[in-house]
Amino acid sequence: MKKKISHKIRLGIFVSLGILIFILAIYFIGEKQQLFRSTFRLSGVFKDVAGLQVGNNVRLSGINVGTIDNVSIISDTSVRVIILVDEHTRKFIKKDAVASIGSEGLMGNKALIISPGTGGKKIIENDDVIATSQPTNIDDILKSLKTTIDNTAGITGDLAKITTNIESGKGTIGRLMMDPTWRQDLQSTIINLKDGSVGFKTFMVKTNELDSILIRLNKTIDNTSSITYDLSKITNNIQSGEGMIGKLLMDQSMGQNLDSTLINLKNSLAEFEIFMKKAQDSWLLGF
Amino acid sequence: MAKIVSQQVYSENKQVEVIMEESPEIVPDSIFKKFFLEVASLTIFTLRFFKEVIKPPYEINELMKQSFLIGYKSLPLVAITGFIIGLVLTIQSRPTLAKFGSESLLPAMVAVSIIREIGPVITALIFAGKVGSGIGAELASMNVTEQIDAMQVSDNNPFKYLVVTRILSATFMLPLLVIFADGVGLMGSFVGVNIKGNVSAYLFFSQIFQSLEFGDLFPAVIKTFFFGFAIGLIATYKGYYSNKGTEGVGKAANSAVVLGSLMVFIIDMIAVQVTSVLQN
Numbered sequence: 001m002k003k004k005i006s007h008k009i010r011l012g013i014f015v016s017l018g019i020l021i022f023i024l025a026i027y028f029i030g031e032k033q034q035l036f037r038s039t040f041r042l043s044g045v046f047k048d049v050a051g052l053q054v055g056n057n058v059r060l061s062g063i064n065v066g067t068i069d070n071v072s073i074i075s076d077t078s079v080r081v082i083i084l085v086d087e088h089t090r091k092f093i094k095k096d097a098v099a100s101i102g103s104e105g106l107m108g109n110k111a112l113i114i115s116p117g118t119g120g121k122k123i124i125e126n127d128d129v130i131a132t133s134q135p136t137n138i139d140d141i142l143k144s145l146k147t148t149i150d151n152t153a154g155i156t157g158d159l160a161k162i163t164t165n166i167e168s169g170k171g172t173i174g175r176l177m178m179d180p181t182w183r184q185d186l187q188s189t190i191i192n193l194k195d196g197s198v199g200f201k202t203f204m205v206k207t208n209e210l211d212s213i214l215i216r217l218n219k220t221i222d223n224t225s226s227i228t229y230d231l232s233k234i235t236n237n238i239q240s241g242e243g244m245i246g247k248l249l250m251d252q253s254m255g256q257n258l259d260s261t262l263i264n265l266k267n268s269l270a271e272f273e274i275f276m277k278k279a280q281d282s283w284l285l286g287f
Numbered sequence: 288m289a290k291i292v293s294q295q296v297y298s299e300n301k302q303v304e305v306i307m308e309e310s311p312e313i314v315p316d317s318i319f320k321k322f323f324l325e326v327a328s329l330t331i332f333t334l335r336f337f338k339e340v341i342k343p344p345y346e347i348n349e350l351m352k353q354s355f356l357i358g359y360k361s362l363p364l365v366a367i368t369g370f371i372i373g374l375v376l377t378i379q380s381r382p383t384l385a386k387f388g389s390e391s392l393l394p395a396m397v398a399v400s401i402i403r404e405i406g407p408v409i410t411a412l413i414f415a416g417k418v419g420s421g422i423g424a425e426l427a428s429m430n431v432t433e434q435i436d437a438m439q440v441s442d443n444n445p446f447k448y449l450v451v452t453r454i455l456s457a458t459f460m461l462p463l464l465v466i467f468a469d470g471v472g473l474m475g476s477f478v479g480v481n482i483k484g485n486v487s488a489y490l491f492f493s494q495i496f497q498s499l500e501f502g503d504l505f506p507a508v509i510k511t512f513f514f515g516f517a518i519g520l521i522a523t524y525k526g527y528y529s530n531k532g533t534e535g536v537g538k539a540a541n542s543a544v545v546l547g548s549l550m551v552f553i554i555d556m557i558a559v560q561v562t563s564v565l566q567n
Contacts, residue, residue: 004352011355014362018463021470025504028496055500 032064038087039066042124044099044112044132045078052101052110058083059102060114065089068112083112083130094121100133332524336454339447349452357418357453358460362467368413369468372405373397373475381483390484394491395498397476403503406469408555411514414461415547419522422453423543426526427536435527450523457519462511502566510558517550 031037046052049071058066066085074080085093094117102113114130124130165171169178176182237243241250248254377397384390426449429435438445473495480486522543529539 007355007359008351011351011359014359015354015463018466021466022508025466025499026501028492029499029501029504032496032499 039084040087040090040126041069042083042085042093042099042128042130044081044083044130045074046081046101046132047077047079047134049079049081050101050110052081052112056110056112057104058085058112058114060085060089060092060116065114081112085114091123092116093124094118095124095128096121096131097124098131098133328528329520329524332527333520335446336451336520339444339451340455342447344447346448346452349448350455353452353456354460357456358463361414361417361460361464364417365410365413365464365468366471368409369401369406369470369472370475372409372468373401373472373477374479375475376400376405376472377476377479378482381479391494393480394476394486394494397479398473398495398498399503401472401476402469402499403507404555406472407465407507407511407514408551410465410468411461411511411518411551412548414457414464414515415518415522415551416544418457419518419543419547420540422457422519422522423526423529424536424540426450426453426523427529427539430527430529431531431533431536446527450527453523454516454519457522458512458515461515461518462508465508465511502562506558506562506565510554513554513558514551517554518547521546521550 052068052071054068054071056068057064058068066083066089068081069084070080070082072080072082081099083099093114097117098115100113100115102111103109104111117124166174166177169175176186238246238249241247248258377393380396381390381393384393384396426435429449435445435449438448473492477486477488477491480491525539525543525546529535
């Protein structure tokens, strides 16, 4: 009897645990789908929902805040999407919020992405119709990709031609790469250029020295110029008979005067010599 | 085919009519005839089960006992299998996902695989092997030793006592075992993820529940009731109508496992079709 009861207890634990795990699984899955949270409804009208399905996530700033409740066609050009969003996030979604369709990773499910809107606007209300932006169509991307691929094919064809020409030594680059004489010429040119650059460098150093010489020369020329200017002025003065030397050189009367002065001086000196001789001979002044 | 005959027996000086059943004795010459006879017999057996399950008295104690033996006693085997399956599936899936650079999808992928398909089917197969063979052999040996006949004579309803309780236990215990197997399998997967990586338990299980939907859980659990019912029904049928003789016991146990496992796959296929139709 005791054994029977123990079996029943163990069976009871087994069944209870099993049911508990099942309920927990339901709770956690339901939690993800916002079943046990208060939500509010929004809707948006798209031209193309790009495979968005009921149950897909709704994201606000990259966080899952809700799920898609319903997707239905309302006309041949528009699809209405009903969204259930967590009540706690209502304050972050403004009236001018925009919904777009994105995807969860490269191969993931589609998701509805809400951009919150601008700060100054009113908070969104129940059953509001949110503005939408059309998703990027994969077909459009593929079309533009095809054009790119076509262009790339043309470019690679041209590149192939160029490489063939280069390989066969045609054209300047081809010769340069494939013709050994061109290569040697280029090499020698480079060596010459190198030598030339060394010479140029030395020249430049010397030029620096020359610069200082030139500066000094320039100064000398300046000085010479001012000297010649002065000299020209002096000569002009002399020529015009101005000044002592001018008068001396150019004024005839002055020359005559000087001449007579010199004669007088000569005479005076002769007389003075006589006087001095007499003075020597006198007893009073004799020395 | 089961042959039902009425016999007049005398018990305590009272004339009582007892329905006696005999195992199929007519051996049909064609394989098709044999197959259709078997189908007819199984259908009658199933209808009788539904009739007996409603009709009182209810064998609650025997039901509890069978539930303990079928459910509780199978738990270690099912748990070990589930753990290994979760671990192996994770380790095997990792290189393929790593090629695409999407190892972070590993918990989600393993969870969906275990919950939707691998957990229920593997557990049902293990269950068919352990419980189906057990029930088949037990009832067949009771049949061989004429215990079933004795029960009929002593005014007990062997069908209600032996068949109904076992089928009900199998039907209700297998879903519970599958839930345990799924849970342990996910733990095995967690160990598998952490062998080559470093993922916290919180992140692992939150990723799992992010990837799961009710559409994954409910059909998977509901189909296990059908698995359990089919395994119990076939095992009891094979045991109840086994051939007389020791050879019949082995044959009953063997065909209970083989047919039970086959039925699991057939039901699984139907369940997938029904689920996909309902989800679209």
